[in-house]
Amino acid sequence: MTRAAVLGKPIAHSLSPVLHRAAYAALGLDWTYDAVECDEAGLPAVLEGSWAGLSLTMPLKRAVLPLLDEVSDLARATGGANTVVFHGGRRLGFNTDVHGIVTALAEAGVPAAGSAVVLGAGATACSALAALRDLGVSEAALVARDPGRAAEAAAAARRLGVGLTVLTYADPLPRTDLVISTLPAGVADAYAKTIARATGAFLDVVYAPWPTRAAETVREAGGTVADGFTMLLHQAVRQITLMTGHDDVPVEAMRAAGLAEIARRAGEGPSGQGPSDHGPSGHGPSGHGPSGHGPSGQGPSDHGPSGHGPSGHGPSGHGPSGHGPSGQGPSDHGPSGHGPSGHGPSGHGPSGHGPSDQGPSGQGPSGHGPSDQGPSGQGPSGQGPSDQGPSGQGRPATGL
Numbered sequence: 191m192t193r194a195a196v197l198g199k200p201i202a203h204s205l206s207p208v209l210h211r212a213a214y215a216a217l218g219l220d221w222t223y224d225a226v227e228c229d230e231a232g233l234p235a236v237l238e239g240s241w242a243g244l245s246l247t248m249p250l251k252r253a254v255l256p257l258l259d260e261v262s263d264l265a266r267a268t269g270g271a272n273t274v275v276f277h278g279g280r281r282l283g284f285n286t287d288v289h290g291i292v293t294a295l296a297e298a299g300v301p302a303a304g305s306a307v308v309l310g311a312g313a314t315a316c317s318a319l320a321a322l323r324d325l326g327v328s329e330a331a332l333v334a335r336d337p338g339r340a341a342e343a344a345a346a347a348r349r350l351g352v353g354l355t356v357l358t359y360a361d362p363l364p365r366t367d368l369v370i371s372t373l374p375a376g377v378a379d380a381y382a383k384t385i386a387r388a389t390g391a392f393l394d395v396v397y398a399p400w401p402t403r404a405a406e407t408v409r410e411a412g413g414t415v416a417d418g419f420t421m422l423l424h425q426a427v428r429q430i431t432l433m434t435g436h437d438d439v440p441v442e443a444m445r446a447a448g449l450a451e452i453a454r455r456a457g458e459g460p461s462g463q464g465p466s467d468h469g470p471s472g473h474g475p476s477g478h479g480p481s482g483h484g485p486s487g488q489g490p491s492d493h494g495p496s497g498h499g500p501s502g503h504g505p506s507g508h509g510p511s512g513h514g515p516s517g518q519g520p521s522d523h524g525p526s527g528h529g530p531s532g533h534g535p536s537g538h539g540p541s542g543h544g545p546s547d548q549g550p551s552g553q554g555p556s557g558h559g560p561s562d563q564g565p566s567g568q569g570p571s572g573q574g575p576s577d578q579g580p581s582g583q584g585r586p587a588t589g590l
Contacts, residue, residue, distance in 0.1 A: 192221045194433060196590050197228040197236060198247035205397065205419075205448055206245050206590045209426040212447035216440035233257065237274070237281065243433030244274040245426075247590035251313040252342070258283040264522040267349045268320050269342055270313035272590070273429050284432055284522045287314060290425030291321035291370070291393065298416035300325075300391045303367040307331045307388070309381075310372035311339050314395060316346040318370045319354070329353040331364060363388040371395065371404065375587065382407035390414060397422055398452050398587040422590065423448060428522070 196206040202225065210223040221242070228236050230253040237244075237257055246254055251270035255261060258271065259280040265271040271283035295301070303325045308318045311334040322330050330352055334340040340356045347354035357363075363381075369389045371378040375396045378385065382404040385392060392408040397418035405415045427439045 192219070192242045193224075193240060194221060194243045194245075195224045195226045195241065196245040196247065197226050197233070197250055198590065199227050199229045199249065201225045201227045201247070203587050204247065204590050205422060205451060205587065206247075206426060208447050208451045209423065209444045210245075210430065212444045213426075213430050213440055214434075216443040217434070217436055217438070219434060219436075221434070241274075241276050243276065243429065245429055245590050246272050246274065248312070254283060257281065262522045264288060264320065267346065268313070268316040269346050269349075270316060272313075272317075272425065273432060275432050284429075285317060285320075286425040286428035286432070286522060287317035287421075288320045288324070288522070289428045290421040290423070291318055292324050293424040294416045294418075294420040295321070295325070295368075295391075295393055297420055298391075298393075298414055300368060300393075300414055300416065302326045303391070305329065305364075305366045306368040306370065307333060307363065307366045308343075308370050308372065309333050309378060311335075311343045312372060313342075314372040315343050318372055319343065319347050319352050320350055322368075322370075323350050323352050325368075327352065327368075329355075331355045331357055331366070333357045333359060333361070333363070335359065365389070367391060368393070375399070375402070379403035386411040386413060392416070393421070394418055395421060396587065398455065400452070418587075419448060419452065425590075432522075 194210065196204050196210075198204070204225045207223050207225050210221075214221045214223065226236065228250065230249060233250055233253055234257060237254075251272050254271055254274065255265070255269070258274065259282065261271065261283045262285065265283045265285040268285050268288065271285055273284040273286050275282045275284065303322065304327065306322045306325075306327045308315050308322070308330060309332075311332060315332060319330060319332075328351075330347070332340055332343055332347075332354055334343070334356060335358070337356045337358060344354055344356060359381075363369075363384050366389050368391045369385050370393045371385075372395050375398075378394060378396075379402055385404055386407045389408070390412070391414045392405060393416040394402050394405045395418040396402050400417060400419065401409070401415070405417065409415045423441070423445055426444065427441055430439050431437060
């Protein structure tokens with residue numbers, strides 16, 4: 191039996207096993223996929239196991255880079271890998287988060303943008319910057335609790351060729367075409383009205399509870415909202431193509447399984463097993479059920495991101511060693527795509543000690559910026575918005 195898994199800490203909330211298992215069942219694959227709790231210290235030992243592929247979430251996306259034999263151009267440029275494929279005794283690292291962000295925005299009707307703001311400075315924020323480049327953004331702003339914690343994101347922006355202005359939560363949020371929040375569940379909600387005033391399009395990487403207050407406020411103001419579940423779904427689609435070599439990934443079977451699990455967890459409520467008792471009630475993240483529409487409005491493709499699968503010669507489909515088209519590293523874009531130009535550093539990436547996907551130092555905004563919660567920009571407690579999300583509703587879900 192072929193083994194795959196998602197690694198991270200915490201990991202019990204992960205929706206990835208539901209998505210991957212649904213795909214394996216539809217494809218008739220005798221594969222297993224489990225959630226394995228693992229931190230940076232335990233990662234080297236886990237990588238020694240017998241795996242076909244691994245999905246990585248916080249705090250491992252940066253920590254894994256020095257442990258890989260090859261790093262794709264896109265993973266190198268963003269400074270993090272969320273996917274490891276094992277091929278021919280080698281560990282190949284990829285970034286599929288960028289594809290997930292771009293496709294989620296396209297499904298919501300945002301195929302391009304001229305300006306954008308990213309909230310947060312962790313590994314997912316770096317992927318958001320790469321997605322913005324693909325959407326046509328050449329200059330972006332990034333809001334961080336502490337500008338000093340944005341060094342990794344600033345370095346990624348330089349490698350990606352995106353001009354970056356770093357702001358704090360004490361600075362006014364500029365008017366912009368698009369805001370992407372990579373903050374933990376509940377944190378962006380303290381800035382809901384500020385976000386709605388600043389933009390007409392918003393992606394929140396949170397997938398439960400949904401809708402978040404920030405997403406709901408933007409929608410009520412007439413804006414366009416993309417949800418974290420759709421991002422999660424499409425990054426998983428790309429992972430499955432890379433891991434299994436199948437180009438006919440069953441997107442709709444995965445979507446249905448994921449939405450059913452979100453609804454099941456929502457129904458469990460305060461028992462602590464589900465994200466929220468206020469989440470979707472059998473409907474999709476938007477509250478309207480799965481749209482069934484891909485980026486073109488004609489329904490998502492079952493053929494994976496590019497419509498082409500690997501050739502059977504390695505995860506990228508471009509040769510026996512898993513190299514991408516240039517021979518300089520595996521491609522994150524599947525067999526027919528090409529990764530970034532590879533203008534980044536040597537491919538060894540950061541040491542793994544950079545900030546996590548939870549935002550600088552694992553915390554959300556400092557509470558000194560604009561807020562809808564009360565006077566002087568403070569959250570309900572007077573200390574700024576909490577990273578913990580609504581109390582008594584179970585663990586809110588972001589990431590894999």
